[in-house]
Structure formats: structure tokens, C-alpha cells
Amino acid sequence: MGSFEAPVVVPDIRQAPVKMSSVVVGTKLEPLKRTDKDNPLVRAGRELVPNVTHVVSSDQHLFFYYELYDPAEAKTGGAHAVRVLISIAFFRGRVRVFETPAVQTTEVSEPNRRAAVFQFDVPAASLQPGLYTCQVNVIDDVAGTFTFPRVQLLVRR
Numbered sequence: 001m002g003s004f005e006a007p008v009v010v011p012d013i014r015q016a017p018v019k020m021s022s023v024v025v026g027t028k029l030e031p032l033k034r035t036d037k038d039n040p041l042v043r044a045g046r047e048l049v050p051n052v053t054h055v056v057s058s059d060q061h062l063f064f065y066y067e068l069y070d071p072a073e074a075k076t077g078g079a080h081a082v083r084v085l086i087s088i089a090f091f092r093g094r095v096r097v098f099e100t101p102a103v104q105t106t107e108v109s110e111p112n113r114r115a116a117v118f119q120f121d122v123p124a125a126s127l128q129p130g131l132y133t134c135q136v137n138v139i140d141d142v143a144g145t146f147t148f149p150r151v152q153l154l155v156r157r
Contacts, residue, residue, distance in 0.1 A: 018068065040065075061121055063119065065118070086136070088136050090153075100122060127155045128155070129157050
């Protein structure tokens with residue numbers, strides 16, 4: 001039995017240039033045992049189990065989950081479209097050692113929350129054991145705004 005303590009920061013997203021959820025890091029996707037359509041960590045019948053310590057072994061997968069709220073919309077031929085670009089970079093000190101390919105979305109995938117949802121799967125085997133700063137690169141191309149939230153991560157053998 002143990003415990004974990006961390007500060008909880010609740011940003012005022014009304015003032016933020018890019019309205020984004022926290023970045024949730026997990027290492028397991030569990031089969032869903034009950035119906036929970038209001039849980040944002042549930043996708044395609046599986047639930048992301050958060051890893052609050054951010055310590056992973058090199059044989060695990062890293063799942064990153066976050067949402068971007070109210071992305072700017074551009075009118076194109078009468079339709080409304082968003083354009084959000086996302087990638088995740090891994091730094092050791094000041095050196096970028098790994099980066100996911102950029103992913104683009106042009107739609108709000110959760111209309112109830114007016115959110116574009118992103119979930120990345122990065123094999124921890126792609127990283128040498130050590131301490132990393134993971135930077136999520138988020139660009140709302142229509143609004144011309146961006147944010148770069150960071151989380152610390154320790155990869156063990």
C-alpha cells in the first residue's frame with residue numbers, strides 16, 4: 001500500500017490562448033467492464049489507466065491523452081473546419097532525442113465538449129532508459145495560437 005501526492009493546477013482556460021486539458025500519461029488500456037460514456041479516458045471499449053508516477057519500463061507503451069477545447073474554425077465553402085497540428089517531443093536535458101510525426105485534425109471529435117481529442121501510443125522501447133521531458137506541441141493553425149505543455153517521464157529497463 002502506498003500513496004502519491006501531486007499539486008493539482010486548475011487553469012483558467014477562458015484566458016488561455018489554447019484551451020487544453022491536462023496531459024494524461026498511461027501505460028495500460030483496460031477492457032471496459034461497465035458502460036461509462038461520460039469518462040473521456042474511455043475509447044473504443046477500452047479505458048486508459050493513468051500512470052500518476054510517470055515511471056515506465058522500456059517494455060511498456062506510453063499512452064498520451066489530451067483534449068483541445070473550442071479550436072478556432074475557418075469557413076471553407078460554407079462549412080466550418082478546424083486545423084490543429086500536434087506532436088510529442090522527448091528531451092534529455094536540452095537535446096531532443098525523439099519526436100512523433102505531426103498529426104493533424106480538421107474536426108471536433110467530441111461535439112458535446114467542443115473538443116478535438118488526441119491519443120498517442122509511443123512504445124517506451126523507442127527511448128533509452130533515463131529521465132525525459134515530454135513536450136506536447138499544439139498548434140491551432142486557424143487561430144494562429146500554440147502551447148507546449150510538458151511532463152516529466154522516467155524510463156527504466
